[in-house]
Amino acid sequence: MNITQTYAKTHSEVTKLLTNRVILVTGASRSIGAATAKLLARHGAAVGINYYNSELAAHQVVDAIASEGGKALAVKGDVREIHQVETMVQQVTEAFGAIDTLVINANVLFRIAPFLEHSWEDFEAKLLGELKGAFYPCKAVVPSMIKQQKGCIIAVSSIASRYPNNGFSAHTTAKSGLDGFLKSLALELGPYGIRVNAIAPGLILTDALSSTSQEWKDNTAQMTPLRRNGMVEDVAGAILLMASEEAKFITGTYLPVNGGAQIL
Numbered sequence: 001m002n003i004t005q006t007y008a009k010t011h012s013e014v015t016k017l018l019t020n021r022v023i024l025v026t027g028a029s030r031s032i033g034a035a036t037a038k039l040l041a042r043h044g045a046a047v048g049i050n051y052y053n054s055e056l057a058a059h060q061v062v063d064a065i066a067s068e069g070g071k072a073l074a075v076k077g078d079v080r081e082i083h084q085v086e087t088m089v090q091q092v093t094e095a096f097g098a099i100d101t102l103v104i105n106a107n108v109l110f111r112i113a114p115f116l117e118h119s120w121e122d123f124e125a126k127l128l129g130e131l132k133g134a135f136y137p138c139k140a141v142v143p144s145m146i147k148q149q150k151g152c153i154i155a156v157s158s159i160a161s162r163y164p165n166n167g168f169s170a171h172t173t174a175k176s177g178l179d180g181f182l183k184s185l186a187l188e189l190g191p192y193g194i195r196v197n198a199i200a201p202g203l204i205l206t207d208a209l210s211s212t213s214q215e216w217k218d219n220t221a222q223m224t225p226l227r228r229n230g231m232v233e234d235v236a237g238a239i240l241l242m243a244s245e246e247a248k249f250i251t252g253t254y255l256p257v258n259g260g261a262q263i264l
């Protein structure tokens with residue numbers, strides 16, 4: 001049995017952890033976001049599937065969820081644009097009720113290059129894109145979370161925010177900024193019953209890595225204590241744990257999902 005089959009078997013047998021929850025996942029048309037949306041829906045949540053360019057893929061995620069009896073709605077929007085974010089939050093709220101959980105996942109692309117080959121424009125696009133993609137969705141959902149006196153915000157950071165890699169300076173800097181933002185929100189929003197946590201994947205096999213070499217992936221697997229590359233379902237599982245009520249006293253944390261490849 002391969003790991004995907006193992007996940008599928010497990011999910012058909014588990015108790016639902018997110019009944020009556022309303023969740024928005026940014027960047028949910030593909031990869032980590034799509035796997036997360038499907039898992040959260042399987043656990044009973046109604047899920048807003050945010051997409052930017054991949055409309056067809058987003059509708060396929062919605063269809064996959066509906067085929068299992070779950071609830072989902074595809075909502076288009078660029079997470080770096082406040083008005084588009086507000087519109088998609090409104091669409092999800094009208095369809096399912098107030099959003100109680102936000103998963104900040106959209107992948108703001110960046111150039112992999114040595115520092116001296118970076119222009120400020122490359123850097124700025126990643127830094128601002130990453131931070132806007134967290135700031136605007138939070139800005140749009142936190143008021144109703146405060147009204148409900150509960151909420152959960154989970155952002156997909158990266159192990160690279162604490163463990164730099166050659167060529168990844170834009171990514172590391174942007175994700176470090178994201179971590180700081182999340183810690184600040186955890187502090188300020190805790191009194192309203194809102195939890196804020198970071199999930200920090202290591203190398204995960206997604207579309208984003210399609211141009212990287214198989215040799216690099218194999219070497220990474222060999223150097224990883226759990227001896228394999230990460231799968232999108234590994235990150236989805238960590239997000240589910242953080243979203244569930246079982247994690248109700250956990251906030252302000254940073255959870256690596258990397259098979260132990262970098263032990264902090």
Ligand SMILES: NC(=O)c1ccc[n+]([C@@H]2O[C@H](COP(=O)([O-])OP(=O)(O)OC[C@H]3O[C@@H](n4cnc5c(N)ncnc54)[C@H](OP(=O)(O)O)[C@@H]3O)[C@@H](O)[C@H]2O)c1
Binds near residue numbers: 204207209
């Ligand atoms: N893969 C890894 O090894 C890895 C490691 C550490 C951290 N992460 C983090 O995990 C998250 C997901 O990464 P991934 O590898 O799953 O990415 P991916 O395969 O590149 O998928 C990107 C997703 O983000 C969406 N997206 C991109 N720009 C957007 C925008 N401006 N507004 C709304 N949605 C946007 C895409 O939507 P459309 O296709 O609809 O445009 C797509 O659904 C990212 O935050 C990434 O930094 C990934």
